[in-house]
Amino acid sequence: MARSASSNCSVLLWLLLAIVTKPVAVFSQSQSQLVEGARKEGSLVLSWGTGTMGGIEGVRAMEKAFNKTYGLHLQFNYTPGPAMPQMASRIIQEAKAGQPATSDLFVGSENHVARMSLKKVDWTKTFPHITREMTDWEDRVLIVVSRTPGFTYNTNLVSPNEVPQKVEDVLNPKWKGKIA
Secondary structure: OOOOHHHHHHHHHHHHHHHHOOOOOOOOHHHHHHHHHHHHHOEEEEEEOOOOOOHHHHHHHHHHHHHHHHOOOOEEEEEEOOOHHHHHHHHHHHHHOOOOOOOOOOOOOHHHHOOOOOOOOOHHHHOOOOOHHHEEOOOOEEOOOOOOOOOOOOOOOOOHHHOOOOHHHHHOHHHOOOOO
16 A cells, blocks of 8 residues: 555654653644544554564564554554665665655664654644654654663673773773674
């Protein structure tokens, strides 16, 4: 089934909200319209690598939580896809060709999202419980997760005084062949 940009957007917005926010007791008119749009569409097409967001098990958990939270019965159609960089490239190519995206939702890190031509969304107007701090790139991205880079190590193999403290420390020859 061909999907319009507006229907993809409405379902995408609701999926993101189901993942990152609590439901709101009373929806504004625009939110009610989004819910009805999602209800009429009936399904969500998803594709990302199996190591992202729990693969099929993660999709089923999101589907259950999403439908329960918003009183819908959407079917999440998941197809294992390529890793984030390849999926970003595919979606960019599809957009340039005027074709519907392979997936209604793109999951990627900041370096993947930065390559995409994203539309500005007034998240706080449409969804009052979303604050400006939850958006980035002039309201083009809704942040669903943040991360703190660091080192993870086996305390049985590395003593506290050997733990690398900065990136340069991992260049020590003693770590050759031991860091993934």
